[in-house]
Amino acid sequence: MADPIKLAYFMAVKEGASYLGGMMVTDTSGIPLDFRYTEPITPTRLQTILYGKSLEPHLKEEVIQKTLLKELKTAPDLLILGATELAGGWSGEVRFPVLAVQKTQEQPLARLGDVFRAGPRDLLLQVSEGAAPLRVMFAASVDAAAQEQAAQKLLEAGYHMDLTEPLERVGAALQSLVIKEG
Amino acid sequence: MLGKVRHAVADAAETLRRLFADPVVHEAAAEGFHAMPRVFPPLAGVAHPGLEALAVEAQAMPLVNEALRIHELAPFQARLQAEEGWARWGTEATVLTMTPLRSAGAAGVPVPPLPRRAGSRGYREPIRAPQVRGALEPLGEARTRRLVPALEAGPARPGMEAMRALPVPIPAVDIQRLPKGLWMRYSLQMVRSTGENVRNLEVLGLFHLPRKGVVDLRHDARRGRILVRLGAEAAASPRTPFILVRRRSDGALLSCYLEEA
Numbered sequence: 001m002a003d004p005i006k007l008a009y010f011m012a013v014k015e016g017a018s019y020l021g022g023m024m025v026t027d028t029s030g031i032p033l034d035f036r037y038t039e040p041i042t043p044t045r046l047q048t049i050l051y052g053k054s055l056e057p058h059l060k061e062e063v064i065q066k067t068l069l070k071e072l073k074t075a076p077d078l079l080i081l082g083a084t085e086l087a088g089g090w091s092g093e094v095r096f097p098v099l100a101v102q103k104t105q106e107q108p109l110a111r112l113g114d115v116f117r118a119g120p121r122d123l124l125l126q127v128s129e130g131a132a133p134l135r136v137m138f139a140a141s142v143d144a145a146a147q148e149q150a151a152q153k154l155l156e157a158g159y160h161m162d163l164t165e166p167l168e169r170v171g172a173a174l175q176s177l178v179i180k181e182g
Numbered sequence: 183m184l185g186k187v188r189h190a191v192a193d194a195a196e197t198l199r200r201l202f203a204d205p206v207v208h209e210a211a212a213e214g215f216h217a218m219p220r221v222f223p224p225l226a227g228v229a230h231p232g233l234e235a236l237a238v239e240a241q242a243m244p245l246v247n248e249a250l251r252i253h254e255l256a257p258f259q260a261r262l263q264a265e266e267g268w269a270r271w272g273t274e275a276t277v278l279t280m281t282p283l284r285s286a287g288a289a290g291v292p293v294p295p296l297p298r299r300a301g302s303r304g305y306r307e308p309i310r311a312p313q314v315r316g317a318l319e320p321l322g323e324a325r326t327r328r329l330v331p332a333l334e335a336g337p338a339r340p341g342m343e344a345m346r347a348l349p350v351p352i353p354a355v356d357i358q359r360l361p362k363g364l365w366m367r368y369s370l371q372m373v374r375s376t377g378e379n380v381r382n383l384e385v386l387g388l389f390h391l392p393r394k395g396v397v398d399l400r401h402d403a404r405r406g407r408i409l410v411r412l413g414a415e416a417a418a419s420p421r422t423p424f425i426l427v428r429r430r431s432d433g434a435l436l437s438c439y440l441e442e443a
Contacts, residue, residue: 022341023338024345027421029350029352029391030350030351030352031350031392031412031416031417032342032345032346032350032412032417033417034340034342035340035341035344035345036338036340036341037338037339037341037344038335038336038338038339039335039336039339041333041334041335041336043333046329046331047333050331051331051333055333058333059333063333063334063335064335067335067337067338070338071337071338128356129356129359160352160353160355160390161352161353162351162353162407165351169345169348172348173341173344173345173348176347176348177341180344
């Protein structure tokens with residue numbers, strides 16, 4: 001029997017002048033298996049000046065995300081980010097397929113489980129009967145073969161869970177932690 | 183009386199003799215001009231404080247060759263002049279009227295003007311490019327301070343407690359896609375577990391839930407899912423089919439785990 005699929009959801013948020021991030025690993029039912037978060041990182045004024053515009057991407061991709069991945073108990077099969085962060089040109093983790101999942105208003109595909117390639121890095125997945133397909137965007141480091149494999153895993157998980165919802169949960173957990181620690 | 187005449191004649195004779203006598207010629211050898219060589223004292227350089235003193239080089243001025251030339255004066259040449267007066271003396275007397283000396287008749291001798299300034303001789307030293315001397319104190323090495331701008335995150339914290347406080351949405355399984363035999367078995371188990379007539383039960387959904395660790399459960403009828411809060415043991419617990427039904431008679435919600443086939 002194949003190992004159960006594990007999905008890692010990553011989100012980093014800015015609260016005031018601080019950055020913090022969280023990563024949750026779920027099974028294919030969306031049930032959390034692990035959740036880690038970083039303490040808020042507050043860049044100094046000098047760091048803010050020296051890093052400039054690259055401060056936020058660097059913090060999210062190189063500092064927060066790598067720290068969280070290093071601390072996870074089990075390696076995920078897929079790393080799922082917010083669409084905005086992926087669209088900004090993700091250059092972080094390359095060990096796992098990095099992707100973003102988005103709901104669409106597109107017409108449903110013909111059959112459940114159908115995959116439509118909308119672009120070199122974009123796929124449409126029909127994960128539930130009669131509903132609008134999900135749009136999956138992959139990072140530049142994911143080649144076409146890896147995209148196909150990732151799409152099959154997403155279809156399998158999407159049968160049991162809402163693939164877009166766990167990211168909202170990570171955001172809500174981070175907010176509650178910020179309030180708690182603040 | 184005779185004596186006076188004799189004297190007068192003698193004076194006249196003397197006068198005539200001096201008048202027509204040859205000029206006296208003196209030969210004289212003029213001495214040459216000697217130029218006295220002069221040695222100019224060397225220029226004295228004054229060193230100004232803070233600047234490098236100028237190097238003074240004494241140079242002897244070369245003598246001007248032209249100044250050493252000695253011009254010898256040419257001796258006067260005597261020349262005999264013929265005078266016709268003697269010839270005319272015996273035939274006619276000529277009364278000579280001596281014109282008095284007048285100042286207006288003096289010929290003016292132009293005096294050459296003195297030079298306004300002495301001309302310089304010799305050759306000019308070519309202008310040498312000034313030597314550049316570094317007089318600045320070398321700057322001391324700047325001290326560098328090391329400030330590592332690297333951003334580092336602290337160790338990641340486990341946050342499962344915070345995550346478990348949030349409800350997990352579990353979508354319902356599409357019953358229409360289940361094999362008919364399996365659904366019949368599930369229905370039978372549902373009737374047996376609830377003790378209700380199957381006609382009094384409305385199926386709200388079939389879900390896959392952890393067998394253990396479900397702390398709280400709410401039904402989201404609008405989206406056809408349930409929201410569950412899970413305990414720590416839920417993660418390791420196997421997923422089991424779970425059916426949620428409503429009793430038609432009173433609207434109460436009933437639920438039970440179903441045995442896997």
